[in-house]
Amino acid sequence: MNTRKILAGAALAVAGTLALGGCAAGGGSGQNADGSVTLTLWHNSTTGDGKKYWEDTAAAFEAANPGVTVEIQAVQNEEMDGKLQTALNSGDAPDLFMARGGGKLADIVTAGQAMDLTDKISADAKTALGSSLSAFEIDGKNYGMPVAVLPSGIFTSQDLLTAAGVTAAPKTIDELEAANAKIKATGVAPIAVGAKDAWPAAHWYYNFALRACSKDVLDSAAASRSFDDPCWLKAGEDLQSFLATQPFNDGFLTTAAQQGAGSSAGLLANHQAAMELMGAWDPGVIASLTPDEQPLADLGWFPFPEVSGGDGEPGAMMGGVDGYSCWVNAPAQCTDFLNFLVNKENQEAYAKAFQTLPASSEAEGAVTTPALKSVLEAYSKAPYVSVWLDTLYGQNVGNALNVAVVDMFAGKGSPQGIVDAVNAAASR
Helix, strand or coil, rough: CCCCCEEEEEEEECCCCCCCCCCCCCCCCCCCCCCEEEEEECCCCCCCCHHHHHHHHHHHHHHHHHEEEEEEEEEEHHHHHHHHHHHHHHCCCCEEEEEECHHHHHHHCCCCCCCCCCCCCCCCHHHHHHHHHHHHHECCCCEEEEECCEEEEEEEEHHHHHHHHCCCCCEHHHHHHHHHHHHHHHCEEEECCCCCHHHHHHHHHHHHHHHCHHHHHHHHHHHHEEEEEHHHHHHHHHHHHHHHHCCEEEHHHHHCCCCCCCCCCHHHCCCCEEEEEEEEEHHHHHHHCCCCCCCCEEEEEEECCCCCCCCCCCCCCCCEEEEEEEEECCCCCCCHHHHHHHHHHHHHHHCCCCCCCCCCCCHHHHCCCHHHHHHHHHHHHCCEEEECHHHHHHHHHHHHHHHHHHHHHHCCCHHHHHHHHHHHHHCC
């Protein structure tokens, strides 16, 4: 694993005027009057094994570092970006916060709100993390540490596919559409999507764009944040054709992604839908939503199918890297915690708690479920991996993209509307 750089957003050049409030007073250094240190940490694991992982890891760090206290706040995933940006702009941000690289992190760095970690990452961490560190490189410097690599693909209920007579994983969009027809005939939704949260619907466009656009176009987009190549329109047209086959669950526009049995992950977990396009964190979410809160016994996975007529290289993947950054005014112990976070023991614990792929190559032995082993194999063979487009473009442009895609899902938008929305947002 980790044999290549994460493309499209890994080495963005940072330029522009620092945003007001980036280094404003009010944050403090975390140093208390008695000489002790308090670190504040925001993560997005609000329940179950993931929440417990952070509690246990913080307690272990405190035990190994007397005088240091880690205060944890769990923030619901869909609220994280907005809440974090408000805190950063106020000058009173958490010392440690979740980061995903790309344009979102570049914007934070440009605003002077993230700590340069380039010379603070331990030699052992650099060796174990390898190229996954590149996801947090901005203008040749590092501003984050990865904890998980999260390539996307289509998670499945193998029992439902078998019952519908789908005996092989679809390798092309045409084959996926044929499989959908068979599944629909059994009375089950072929594919679940949580379009209420916008980004799960937008992930369909991202993957069609990965097939339509070349690596060079993806690289160029990392800098321009605009859709100037015709391939972006083709991606929308390909998605529009797919939408016309009605592949999704009833009520997908009001379906949440990951919260509750009625979410898209919940529909798969409870055998009410056969498939879901999602990143490699999905097995853990699905497991938390099964009736017995155990891993889905028949969970499978296959890569996003190939699409004819595009310039993308076969086998390329869309995905991301979850990691953590230090606020620019965080105490020195912040980087100690990051190095602690990515040691072999903690990375193995992370992979097990979240049922996902660890960023550290040393911890790959913790990946035991068949579906995740399939993800890991495809990731290892992928010629390149592009970061999520809303991460790549940053929050403002990314939000405009996601909204435009959902509008098309709702029948209110068009492929050209997606291109126009991104270019308009990028020009502002």
